[in-house]
Amino acid sequence: MTATIRDVARRAGVSIATVSRAMRDPSIVSAQTLHRVQEAASDLDYTPSQLGRQLAERRHAANGIVFPDLSGPYYAEVVLGYEAVASELGRAVLILATHGRPAAAEMVTRLAGRCDGLVVLGPTVSDTVLLGLAARGVPLVTAARPPVAGVDSVSAENAGTARALATHLADQGARTVLFLGDPALSSDVQERLAGLEAGADAAGIGVRVLPVSSMDEEGGARAAEGLASGDLPDAIACANDELALGLMTALRTRGVVVPRDLLVTGWDDIMAARYAELTTVRQPLHDLGATAARFLDDFIAGRRSEPRHEVLPTELIVRSSSSPAKGDNQ
Amino acid sequence: MTATIRDVARRAGVSIATVSRAMRDPSIVSAQTLHRVQEAASDLDYTPSQLGRQLAERRHAANGIVFPDLSGPYYAEVVLGYEAVASELGRAVLILATHGRPAAAEMVTRLAGRCDGLVVLGPTVSDTVLLGLAARGVPLVTAARPPVAGVDSVSAENAGTARALATHLADQGARTVLFLGDPALSSDVQERLAGLEAGADAAGIGVRVLPVSSMDEEGGARAAEGLASGDLPDAIACANDELALGLMTALRTRGVVVPRDLLVTGWDDIMAARYAELTTVRQPLHDLGATAARFLDDFIAGRRSEPRHEVLPTELIVRSSSSPAKGDNQ
DNA sequence: CCCTGCTATGTAACCGGTTACAGAAACCGG
DNA sequence: CCGGTTTCTGTAACCGGTTACATAGCAGGG
Numbered sequence: 001m002t003a004t005i006r007d008v009a010r011r012a013g014v015s016i017a018t019v020s021r022a023m024r025d026p027s028i029v030s031a032q033t034l035h036r037v038q039e040a041a042s043d044l045d046y047t048p049s050q051l052g053r054q055l056a057e058r059r060h061a062a063n064g065i066v067f068p069d070l071s072g073p074y075y076a077e078v079v080l081g082y083e084a085v086a087s088e089l090g091r092a093v094l095i096l097a098t099h100g101r102p103a104a105a106e107m108v109t110r111l112a113g114r115c116d117g118l119v120v121l122g123p124t125v126s127d128t129v130l131l132g133l134a135a136r137g138v139p140l141v142t143a144a145r146p147p148v149a150g151v152d153s154v155s156a157e158n159a160g161t162a163r164a165l166a167t168h169l170a171d172q173g174a175r176t177v178l179f180l181g182d183p184a185l186s187s188d189v190q191e192r193l194a195g196l197e198a199g200a201d202a203a204g205i206g207v208r209v210l211p212v213s214s215m216d217e218e219g220g221a222r223a224a225e226g227l228a229s230g231d232l233p234d235a236i237a238c239a240n241d242e243l244a245l246g247l248m249t250a251l252r253t254r255g256v257v258v259p260r261d262l263l264v265t266g267w268d269d270i271m272a273a274r275y276a277e278l279t280t281v282r283q284p285l286h287d288l289g290a291t292a293a294r295f296l297d298d299f300i301a302g303r304r305s306e307p308r309h310e311v312l313p314t315e316l317i318v319r320s321s322s323s324p325a326k327g328d329n330q
Numbered sequence: 331m332t333a334t335i336r337d338v339a340r341r342a343g344v345s346i347a348t349v350s351r352a353m354r355d356p357s358i359v360s361a362q363t364l365h366r367v368q369e370a371a372s373d374l375d376y377t378p379s380q381l382g383r384q385l386a387e388r389r390h391a392a393n394g395i396v397f398p399d400l401s402g403p404y405y406a407e408v409v410l411g412y413e414a415v416a417s418e419l420g421r422a423v424l425i426l427a428t429h430g431r432p433a434a435a436e437m438v439t440r441l442a443g444r445c446d447g448l449v450v451l452g453p454t455v456s457d458t459v460l461l462g463l464a465a466r467g468v469p470l471v472t473a474a475r476p477p478v479a480g481v482d483s484v485s486a487e488n489a490g491t492a493r494a495l496a497t498h499l500a501d502q503g504a505r506t507v508l509f510l511g512d513p514a515l516s517s518d519v520q521e522r523l524a525g526l527e528a529g530a531d532a533a534g535i536g537v538r539v540l541p542v543s544s545m546d547e548e549g550g551a552r553a554a555e556g557l558a559s560g561d562l563p564d565a566i567a568c569a570n571d572e573l574a575l576g577l578m579t580a581l582r583t584r585g586v587v588v589p590r591d592l593l594v595t596g597w598d599d600i601m602a603a604r605y606a607e608l609t610t611v612r613q614p615l616h617d618l619g620a621t622a623a624r625f626l627d628d629f630i631a632g633r634r635s636e637p638r639h640e641v642l643p644t645e646l647i648v649r650s651s652s653s654p655a656k657g658d659n660q
Numbered sequence: 661c662c663c664t665g666c667t668a669t670g671t672a673a674c675c676g677g678t679t680a681c682a683g684a685a686a687c688c689g690g
Numbered sequence: 691c692c693g694g695t696t697t698c699t700g701t702a703a704c705c706g707g708t709t710a711c712a713t714a715g716c717a718g719g720g
Binding site: 334350351381 | 675676677678679
Binding site: 004005006016017020021024048049050051052053054055056057 | 705706707708709
């Protein structure tokens with residue numbers, strides 16, 4: 001068995017209190033005692049038990065982060081930004097992927113019992129669950145999902161850039177735009193659609209909506225199959241890049257040439273979008289996670305006043321999928 | 331303050347032992363008592379403290395996973411596979427990204443104190459650190475790095491598929507192959523190079539090695555600049571996809587046409603490789619993580635006998651970057 | 661020389677659970 | 691009606707730390 005503080009105390013001929021003090025703050029122990037304790041500790045290869053410490057201090061020194069998935073580049077990058085800041089602040093990071101499981105609520109609640117605070121990303125659990133946690137006093141920050149009353153949130157701007165996207169498509173000569181994605185699925189999608197519609201209205205062009213079975217390449221490919229060849233829109237704005245990529249690939253096999261026959265845009269600016277020459281919107285993913293981590297830390301440390309809701313800026317990236325003029329290069 | 335087991339016991343008029351029993355195994359408590367305890371617990375909104383429980387049970391019910399980074403799709407996918415299995419086994423997952431920081435060893439050691447076991451991926455900490463942890467009795471599994479004596483490991487096959495890759499390049503008519511990547515950087519790279527050389531030898535073609543400054547797109551782009559225009563090899567085999575993608579993009583701006591002038595291959599089969607039509611090698615990333623999680627669990631549960639070293643199969647994916655015949659489609 | 665104040669240390673009460681052990685109550689067959 | 695089980699519950703000792711409070715020793719000022 002591994003050595004405990006009592007073993008060290010016995011060996012050094014001091015009390016456990018002294019050992020504890022020597023470990024946490026060497027300056028409050030006499031030089032001689034310190035030396036004896038350190039000797040005993042290293043002899044026994046002693047490492048203070050984090051559990052004992054945490055129980056006594058009544059803090060976990062850990063934060064949790066909950067996300068739907070990690071297979072896309074999206075959440076991975078957010079998690080990474082989060083981890084970078086959290087570990088800098090000396091907190092461990094617990095992750096939980098919900099994968100749309102129905103037991104998600106229970107899993108999140110259990111997770112909340114293991115950490116000092118939680119960041120919840122995207123469509124993972126219902127607002128009810130979050131309100132329940134907040135009521136129990138669990139420090140909470142949401143990211144990439146609609147703000148919940150009284151809970152800090154961080155998200156990326158949607159409507160404004162979507163509006164700019166509509167303007168861009170109109171500038172490229174599009175008269176009819178199809179929005180590919182299910183607004184019911186997430187508030188981000190809703191906001192993107194709303195912005196797109198606003199921009200389209202202003203430019204005097206029309207927007208139709210086509211829901212998808214899933215927000216991945218497969219969903220995009222399926223949507224492509226469903227499009228009537230005779231009646232293609234001028235442009236298809238997809239709710240994310242994966243949809244757009246799947247769509248473009250499927251369209252190509254049908255002989256539709258992008259952007260000549262049809263403009264296509266995505267959202268997220270994942271790495272593959274660059275190589276597919278896909279026009280898209282870049283989000284500050286890393287920052288999203290990092291900001292969430294800082295908000296959470298402020299909250300835990302009691303430095304927050306009112307709930308904050310930060311919206312980070314996004315950027316339209318025009319590539320050749322929506323802009324024949326851009327040629328084949330970026 | 332949140333309710334403790336003693337509050338519940340007092341309210342239900344029973345001892346804390348009874349409350350504990352009622353919470354963990356309702357069947358060993360009389361129906362009447364159970365009801366009273368449950369009532370009291372729900373009145374007080376009682377949730378057992380994980381910390382108290384963990385200390386008493388002397389287990390964390392959590393595993394850690396250490397990786398260099400999460401920005402590429404590589405580790406993200408492995409982590410995800412790991413998380414899926416671990417959470418199924420009822421264990422929380424703690425993550426730690428080392429980012430090549432020198433303090434990594436200390437961070438890993440601290441992490442080890444918070445979980446029942448650890449999976450260590452790739453170039454994160456030295457073998458010495460791992461041996462130290464193993465000696466302290468920390469259950470350990472390594473993945474995507476060379477096996478350490480006495481420690482379970484999981485990795486993906488390198489040499490065999492690299493050999494197949496060399497054969498493929500020779501079949502495509504390449505006489506000279508340049509390997510792009512620094513073998514000193516990781517054992518995976520070493521093995522890939524060794525396999526490539528073996529295959530090239532067998533096919534009677536030559537291999538040169540060009541180290542890179544970094545294993546990302548930037549590194550690939552820099553390497554492209556360094557190539558003498560007059561003296562291009564027939565093929566460039568890159569140590570990973572990002573290098574290959576960066577290289578191809580840079581070559582294109584120089585007017586070099588792939589695959590007409592030069593064949594290029596990567597390794598990993600990240601999503602962007604598909605869109606760039608890059609020949610590459612697919613690794614079972616999700617499986618890598620999942621297998622590591624199972625190994626670790628077996629170890630912790632005491633079900634292991636001898637250290638195991640599993641090598642998962644990989645698959646050569648030929649696309650048009652190395653195969654003019656493939657045309658522009660996959 | 662005594663009193664005061666400071667430093668270094670020990671004692672013991674936590675933190676919030678689990679569980680070995682023991683005792684009480686109820687139930688059983690003979 | 692009695693001894694032996696079985697079932698349920700309580701007592702108390704952990705798990706491994708932190709820390710409030712008490713105390714001893716010692717230096718310094720009056």
